[in-house]
Amino acid sequence: MPVQRTLFGRPIGPIHPRKLAILLASVALFALFSLLFTLPSSIPAGPSLSKFTAGHIISLPKFPKAFSPNILTVFRPAAHAPPVQKNSTSGDVSWYSNWSWLTPFSSSVTLDENRSILPPLRQRPPIYTYYDRTVKRDQEMKNAEDTLLFTWRRAWWAQGFKPIILGPAEAVNSPFYAELQMKNLEIPLKNAIMRWLAWESMGNGILCETLVFPMGDQTDHLLAYLRRGEYPKLARFDKLGRGLFTGSKTDVMAAIKQALANPELKLAKDFISAVDAKTFYIDPEHGSLAYYSESVVKERYGKLAAEISQDGPNGLITLNKLINAHMHVTWQNMFPKGIAVLKPKPKHMNTLVEPAHKLAEFLAYCPESPLPASCPPNHQRCSPCVSTTPMVTTTPYTYRNTTGLYTIGTVPHPYTMAVFTQLRSNIDIPWIRRVSNRDEWLSTITKELLGNGVSGAPRISKFKEIVASPHGTSHTLWIPAEKDMATDLGWTFGFTIPRNATNGHSETPVPGPERRPIPVQDAMNGLAPSNPEEIEKEMALMTIAKEFGKARTESEEKVKNALEAWNLADTEAWRFVRAFMARQKMEREQWEEEEKAFLGG
Known part of the structure; x- marks a missing residue:
């Protein structure tokens, strides 16, 4: 007696050979289309070595040009290469800045084997210092101060900032400049306010003394905060005095207005004492900032302070x-x-x-x-x-x-x-x-x-x-x-x-190698x-x-x-x-x- 086969409890009759052929053909077509659509995505982009190995290994049969560029991608539309970005070439080196920079092979994004994909260039927040070159100095003093300015610029650049040196020309552009000139102030106080006028004319950022240097790891939380370029409060740092300030243009303008409106402005020693104490948020954390102020040099480097006073x-x-x-x-x-x-x-x-x-x-x-x-x-x-x-x-x-x-x-x-x-x-x-x-x-x-x-x-x-x-x-x-x-x-x-x-x-000064420490x-x-x-x-x-x-x-x-x-x-x-x-x-x-x-x- 023949065996009766069932599917889900229902009897299955004999399959006609013609129906069996149609079923097998359908399975074959499904497998072929799956291969065409899924295999290309698993092949990394890159040049082929086959054209360099002719005569050394057996060559695979080549398809006619009608199937080019690749028979496996006939169903993919052609794609344009990303546009060439500004300032993205140096000699024979070219790059493309994009958030997908961790893509293993750049050519899969740039469609160019010689064009590398790099992470987007990080925005450098500006950090300003004030230097009045109109003040009379001898040439030796100018050279010494220029050397110090160069060291300041290089140190902050290495930490991811954009150092900019301001002067009286920027202060003139401030809307408060005329009002400041009408006030009869001592030169030190006037210069201190001029620094703020120059900063206000530039907008948001950091105002820094040329004797404040970043000394810490780039991953330090304070330096990372300063690099973000967002300063919600007008702030200064405890024990740094006038060394470094952060703030927005609006807050800086408000502080300048307050200082100029102070009826006892002439009695102030600097800008900090010319405004209300609540104007600034005082940050107690400044471990990655080194301030070589006059008082610090006298207290900790007395020999150097004596040399500065003498020469x-x-x-x-x-x-x-x-x-x-x-x-x-x-x-x-x-x-x-x-x-x-x-x-x-x-x-x-x-x-x-x-x-x-x-x-x-x-x-x-x-x-x-x-x-x-x-x-x-x-x-x-x-x-x-x-x-x-x-x-x-x-x-x-x-x-x-x-x-x-x-x-x-x-x-x-x-x-x-x-x-x-x-x-x-x-x-x-x-x-x-x-x-x-x-x-x-x-x-x-x-x-x-x-x-x-x-x-x-x-x-x-x-x-x-x-x-x-x-x-x-x-x-x-x-x-x-x-x-x-x-x-x-x-x-x-x-x-x-x-x-x-x-x-x-x-x-050891003894020339004999037997007396020297073993490396x-x-x-x-x-x-x-x-x-x-x-x-x-x-x-x-x-x-x-x-x-x-x-x-x-x-x-x-x-x-x-x-x-x-x-x-x-x-x-x-x-x-x-x-x-x-x-x-x-x-x-x-x-x-x-x-x-x-x-x-x-």
Whole structure:
């Protein structure tokens, strides 16, 4: 007796062969359409290596041009590339600022392999200081004050602000200027009110003395608040006196009106005493601000105060050196675990990371200071460089997200990485395809952070966050390997980077090496350094790598394209860092171009 099959309790009759064929055809069509619509979204955008491997591996059959650009995207409409933004090109480097900057591969957004996607440029809130250049001074005093103004501008720029120097020309634009001129006030009080008139003419922002400097981590809550550029109350800071004010244009105007309407204005010593005490909100927190006022210098740096009183210009130059040294020591205290210079392949990368290692040594040096054992006014319990072991410089092969550790990374182009890995310059396509590892540089430096079983896409997203996030910009520095070390990194750190300074500890004067302390071996350094012959070869390869980026033959161009296609994530990291550094430099140069026409520019 035949078996009766059922479905949900109902008997199923025999299926006709014709109906069975229709059912199978429907299933096949559904599978085909699912493949066409879902597969393209899972394929990362990027160049193909197949055109470089002809003659070396078996080629896949090619579809006719009627199916171009890609048979898998025939149902997708063509898309225009994002418009070119203003000031988004520097030499051969181009970028596109967008909130989707953490997208693994920029070409999926920009539709251009050579155009990197960067985070939107953070708005720099203006911070103003007042300097009256019309006051008669000798040339030495002018030069000394200009040096101090330069240090002030650089320190605030490094913390994410836009420093602007105001003068009497801005005060004249205030609607209160005529009223002030009609009042018979002493020169010091009149100049104090002129500062406020100049500030009022500019609008919202921060009014700061030229002797107030930011000395703290960029992630400090006070500096982060000031960078937001929103000041709901007219405020000053406890124990800073007239050092720094914040407020809106409306509040500043109200305070000026109150001061000018004060019937006892002539008896006031400064602007603060000319208005009601309730005009200002007094913020007790100012731990990241250092104010080198006359009273502070007399109280804490008596030797320097005596020099300033005896010789004003030389005293200001000495004060400037002290401020620079305090900013450097403050930076060193923020990273007690030292500086890590990434060296993914320790055996053959000495020459490649040498500029970064030299920069780390300069940063670890004790700065030149007229008072070596002193601390900044806002941090009296600092650790002066002369009284402690100097910063440790290590060369780990991977990035470590460790509190108190500053990281300097050298990012090579895949060609540079290939020649240093193999210690030879004759790279060919068969070696790329059959021997070399994909994205070796990025996989190595993110190995401890993300593990081994992770593809290039999440690695590059994490790397971009490390480079360009607010925390990353203050705790790491990334440099393209093929370019010389920038000479303007003082604008990144906020202080002058020493070149010839002490290393913070003494060695025995006995010339014999047996009496000298044994250097500490860093366990993270990995393999032993190269021998002299290999160092010489590395230097030659570094020259070849730099020249390779300038001019290439047709065969070298194929090798370059093949390497970039095989190492998509490494190429993306290299382009991202180049674009990020180029945009930073362009931003500062444009600001300098704008300010040079004004007072103190």
